[in-house]
Amino acid sequence: MKKTLLRGLLNVLPLVLSIWLFWSLFESLDKVGNFLFGLFHIGKLFKGAGFLLILTLLFVAGLLFSVSPIAWLYDFIIRQLMRFPFFKTVYSSINDIASLISSDNKNKGQQTVLVRQANDSYVIGFIMSDDMPAPLTAALPDGDWVPVLFPLSYQIAGVTTLVKREDLTVVDWSFEEAMKYNLTAGISTPKNNNDKTQKETDDTADKPV
Known part of the structure; x- marks a missing residue:
């Protein structure tokens, strides 16, 4: 009950x-x-x-x-x-x-990425913009640096970390779904979505090349 x-x-x-x-x-x-x-x-x-x-x-x-x-x-x-x-x-x-x-100000190129940690674990982050301010570019060592956001509470709070692009693992995952998963540790991810993804993977594997 x-x-x-x-x-x-x-x-x-x-x-x-x-x-x-x-x-x-x-x-x-x-x-x-x-x-x-x-x-x-x-x-x-x-x-x-x-x-x-x-x-x-x-x-x-x-x-x-x-x-x-x-x-x-x-x-x-x-x-x-x-x-x-x-x-x-x-x-x-x-x-x-x-x-x-504001939907008008959202970067349509938001990219979900994984950032490897020192203990071989990964943190989910988001590339919000490819543009780096000139003062940061001048202060950082040579390399292709991008700002990666690690959100804490529905985009209202978060930590912005500057990471080299070569150290990022790009994930083919929509910003909305990845954000929901990241903020709830997977609790709000419907099971049927996982089943659907698995089914699509199996169907793709069964198709003749």
Whole structure:
């Protein structure tokens, strides 16, 4: 009975928490939108009207930022505000997190690799970018160095290590699946995925060359 209850909890809890999180976000944005309606003396229209207003404003903002003068003005204001140390610290932190979760800024060439350790064990890492900053290139010995990320908590925390490309073992594995495996030590990897991979391997081996 305990195992059945635990199984039910582990399956239902992620769904409930996800729905609660998105509902809380919806409610918060809806309240902000209704507040903006109130500034123009517009009463509450219907549930979700404020949320739709916020989405519309964000869409318009996205269009405006595609116009060079608006983007230049925004960058100018940000540069002026960055002169204040406290604002610079807060803004930089939030902006870095936003850049991590933004699909537009994701490097489509993220590569899963294995890095050999001194005791002949391997650590899973990810090449996030092939570009090395000039100061690092000048300071490092000669060689093809690349930054390898060893994530600790869903890309929010991690250790960046500079490794020679020749010391890396490239793995033909998608970034998302490798990240999930790396962060959960394989616990969240469905068994049927392994069975499917094994089946595909067996089918390939049975095919005539």
